Amino acid sequence: MxxxxxxxxxxxxxxxxxxxxxxxxxxxxxxxxxxLDMRIYNKHNSWQDDPEVLAVVRRFDPKYPRIRERHFFLYNMARSLRHLPGETAECGALGGISSHIIMAAFEDSRPHHIFDSFSGLSQPTEHDKPKTESVRALQAGEFASPLERTRQNLAAHPQALFYQGWIPERFAEVADKQFCLVHIDVDFFEPTRDSFDFFFPRLVAGGAIVCDDYGQKTCPGARKALDEAAARVGRKVIHVPTGQGLVLK
Ligand SMILES: C[S@@+](CC[C@H](N)C(=O)[O-])C[C@H]1O[C@@H](n2cnc3c(N)ncnc32)[C@H](O)[C@@H]1O
Structure with a gap:
């Protein structure tokens, strides 16, 4: 200093x-x-107290303290895709806030499909090991939360449909649908790869996949999975500074 x-x-x-x-x-x-080798945001960024997004997240949780950057980005992504046909999906919903954000942004009743074990993270593979010891390794079973709680949290959205099970076990049930936005937030290599491989071919033109964990140092497997899967369909991932990764159809 x-x-x-x-x-x-x-x-x-x-x-x-x-x-x-x-x-x-x-x-x-x-x-x-x-x-501390960290960084704080520019104090003049207006997103930090955007009234529209704050109102949306506080509808989910009245005590929600401040807008989180990834929620802000997800809301805006979803809002920008409202004109498209197709349904929406989330792989990895936990308590449901990101699903709430997507459905609130769309402001309509199109079905929203939620895939989650509700038993937490699956088994990590070699690809999921953080590159340095200063980053904590996530464990199987973390983020377990009962389906019934998420169902209650999303009671205001009757268009939310729940598929409890390990990804990709229940994807076949939506194989004939088309999607305009899919949010992938399952932290590890295998379920991220399987989610992308299943949903990308079912995206409508102009649709998008947002991967929450892409830039997280705790989730190297998610990044590898998304890079490889996107390359297989001739796409490059857009890495945004919030840490999310975006692939457009
Ligand atoms: C980080 S949390 C999701 C957070 C949520 N999207 C949010 O914004 O609050 C990860 C979720 O993915 C689920 N999950 C992880 N791996 C999975 C797998 N292989 N199959 C099904 N669900 C999985 C977990 O149960 C957990 O609910």
Missing amino acids: QLSKLARYGWRAVIGEQHEKRDFAFYVMTQLAKW
């Missing part, structure tokens, strides 16, 4: 205007984050 800068900003923070106090707090936090 540069002491001269700290003193200059610090003094303005004491006697200055509101925005100078905020600039000072931001400067201190940025330096602290840098020291």
